[in-house]
Amino acid sequence: MSWLGELFTDYTLRTVALGSASLGLVAGALGAFAVLRRQSLLGDAVSHAALPGIVLAFMLTGAKTPLVLVLGAALAGWTASLLVMLIVRTTRIKLDTALGLVLSTFFGLGLLLMSIVQRSAGAGQAGLDRFLFGQAAALVGDDLKTMAALGALVLIVLVMMWKEFKLLSFDPAFAGALGLPVRFIDIVLTTLLVVAIVIGLQTVGVVLMSAMIVAPAAAARQWTDRLGRLVILSGVFGAASGLTGAVLSSLVPRLPTGPTIILVVTTITVVSLFIAPRRGLLTERLRRGRQRRRVRADSVLADLYRLAAQHADPAQAPHAAEALQTMSAQAGVREGLKQLTEQGLVESDPDGLWRLTDAGLARGAELIGGVS
Amino acid sequence: MSTETPAVRVTDLTVAYGELPVLWDIDMDVPAGKLMAIMGPNGAGKTTLIKAILGLVPPAAGRVEIHGGLYRDQRHLVGYVPQRGSVDWDFPTTVLDVVMMGRYGALGWFKRPGKRERDQALTALDKVGMADFRARQISQLSGGQQQRVFLARALVQDAQVYFMDEPFQGVDARTELAIVDLLKELRTLGRTVIVVHHDLQTVRDYFDWITLLNVRRIAGGPVDEVFTSENLKLAYGGRVEFLQRQAPCDPPPDAPDLGSYPGRIRP
Structure with a gap:
């Protein structure tokens, strides 16, 4: 100095x-x-x-x-x-x-x-x-x-x-x-x-x-x-x-x-x-990435909710990740599931099947807008 | 009424860009307290007429009087809403700030807008339904909101005569009606409002006075008398297919001699 x-x-x-x-x-x-x-x-x-x-x-x-x-x-x-x-x-x-x-x-x-x-x-x-x-x-x-x-x-x-x-x-x-x-x-x-x-x-x-x-x-x-x-x-x-x-x-x-x-x-x-902030290239890129991941996770959640809704007891209806992949037009189902797990919205059982938690069910109903 | 001083009197106004006249020998009287549309095809010189009246483009000839005095002495009586697309909406400023710009002329040199200007701007924003947007950066406005901000800026000018260049351009139906209500309110207060307008369908609902323009002044006066298919044909040339369904001042379409109906495509 x-x-x-x-x-x-x-x-x-x-x-x-x-x-x-x-x-x-x-x-x-x-x-x-x-x-x-x-x-x-x-x-x-x-x-x-x-x-x-x-x-x-x-x-x-x-x-x-x-x-x-x-x-x-x-x-x-x-x-x-x-x-x-x-x-x-x-x-x-x-x-x-x-x-x-x-x-x-x-x-x-x-x-x-x-x-x-x-x-x-x-x-x-x-x-x-x-x-x-x-x-x-x-x-x-x-x-x-x-x-x-x-x-x-x-x-x-x-x-x-x-x-x-x-x-x-x-x-x-x-x-x-x-x-x-x-x-x-x-x-x-x-x-x-x-x-x-x-x-x-x-x-x-x-x-x-x-x-x-x-x-x-x-x-x-x-x-x-x-x-x-x-x-x-x-x-x-x-x-x-x-x-x-x-x-x-x-x-x-x-x-x-x-x-x-x-x-x-x-x-x-x-x-x-x-x-x-707001105008920066990097900031914008990060923001867009976050948004894309959120939308993707939401759509995986919605798919799982639709599947579950066909069962008598939605909370007890596990599904394979592959089933979700066939429903989804885009890649990243596993990544979406991982994110949803972190948020406590879905959980997997020992067989590797996925099911919605109570919070996940509520969020799914919200996303689908009450249509069952 | 004819003995009264008109709000706007344009005499022998000619504007030329290069060799070509854009406006040729325009005479126009607008009585006070009228809501007037300026109409004509693209390139008819509507915007140029407003800009020439406001001294923004130099005329080759002619004079402009506002309420009996020369324009440059009566400028404080005049408010202006330019085309929305004429400014950069990414400019770093807020809604309230833009509206306060309407007071800059009255403020004079070196003076800053203060509480009084702020209050006037807020009142105007309230009038156009934009009070909640006062602190909004202007790039975050929709087209209709931008138009309302420009209107508010003109309102704080507290003018007797307003010139508005396509205030309905690119705004939705609800905003258009809100703007029309505002213009009619201004008329009720005795103000004169002159609007460049495009939509032939709404002329009779919105305006009570009209000037048809196509480089020359084709016709002007009360909408009831002037808004005829004969005059529209003169102003818009042969391209009047769109007039078939309307031209509301004509005799009803089941009247005889349909063949002379302008714009009618004969089978």
Whole structure:
């Protein structure tokens, strides 16, 4: 647990961990809305589209100041998202196609500009590299302050416009009929998403950032059916991933922070997909199996009851398991009998014949519905 | 009555998607306190008419007045029930929450729904017989229950004029009758209710006013005068085989000259 102590004393680790946690928190919270609005890929488009903005900001100012580059990223990402909205609204091109077009065009432009900078300015480009795959270790106190301030701003607007965002996500047509400025609210929400993405670019990189938007929300959706809890849980998953990823990469030498964060968050998502109550794949499978076994046992019991009912004294009429098998359309008669024995509904005699107990008779009457 | 301001007045409304007009030069007056059906074949522009009136699709031309004022000034007088299938019912929210959304317009920016909105929503849920479902996640509702929730959401809007897009779509007979009772109650209170409707059999039982639509406005007015097989033929084109058994405003079928009966397939 020495890393726990380091988290409080080691300045670099603390900066990286706090930065990663706050980027995860904001991306997770905003990502919940993107996922609910089926705009998961918008995050991907925005983060890739930020690249030319970063390089252009560097080319124009010659500065590698984080704030300048982040501003460039935000402007480019914002332009891209508005462009996507414009294409969808004014042409027949659908959202996924528009996203694909804008993403690849902007990213291609970014790579092109980057190679130009590399050729002309030589080593001057070195600092831009880290925006591709992220470099959390390079985070300094100033970066952290910028991230925290922007993140806080995003979350404050999110809380203030909560009901507008909720209605926009659930039923935009009704929002329009109420007189809410739907397009404006849409632009505000998208802008918040852009800021959330830009906050994380330096740490996680343009290529992997979309996972921070999508994965925490997908995981959180497994656990709750309330929007408020979903957004909070998604933010918590994102923050926990950021924190864990940062600590892990500090413990293991040469483990890059960005990809580690992404692996942590996808692990949370995969686990949630399987074991979450109600929606989990595994939970559902178990539930279905239980249900199938119960139905099967019930049908064996009903068959035995029908056989017994033909005798003068039903309680004293044992039958062979084979007789039940001929009556049953499905396999698993023996398994059903075993289960019924455990529940004390049937019993077998030394000859291997089966008969209903009193409780079994009562249950049989219940199942058959009084028809004898 | 004709001197009274109509609840809804649509003038020269035209909507086009691309080159093709979806609605062409619609003029429509709906008097206050009427229960009106909008009817017409698929693609006639019924939903588009409602959406254009509500400003949800941009019209190429035309104007809409609600109780004598421009729509954008009178929006608070209008309630809306969209098609049930237009939203994702797996959205993480509850019945009560959806109903409270009907108050969001009146609440204004940055304000959260509180006890007052909650009470209004509960009253509305009670009216549609869904009070016991208030805490239910909306994905666990049947089609008829979803429709009732949407109705409750419109009720809390406390509107003078309601627009409802196929509120009977996919609901069972009992729910349909419950909804009709509710609509008639709204009419008794002097509200105007405009409903996109499909079932020709029930028009005379449910509605007292009708607009027949097929890109253009074919006919409109009291059901007794307008719901004739002549008008239905105009609205639905030649595809009127289904009208044989009804068209209740026609002379009785044993009247002479059966050959002119629309939709009748001659032997």
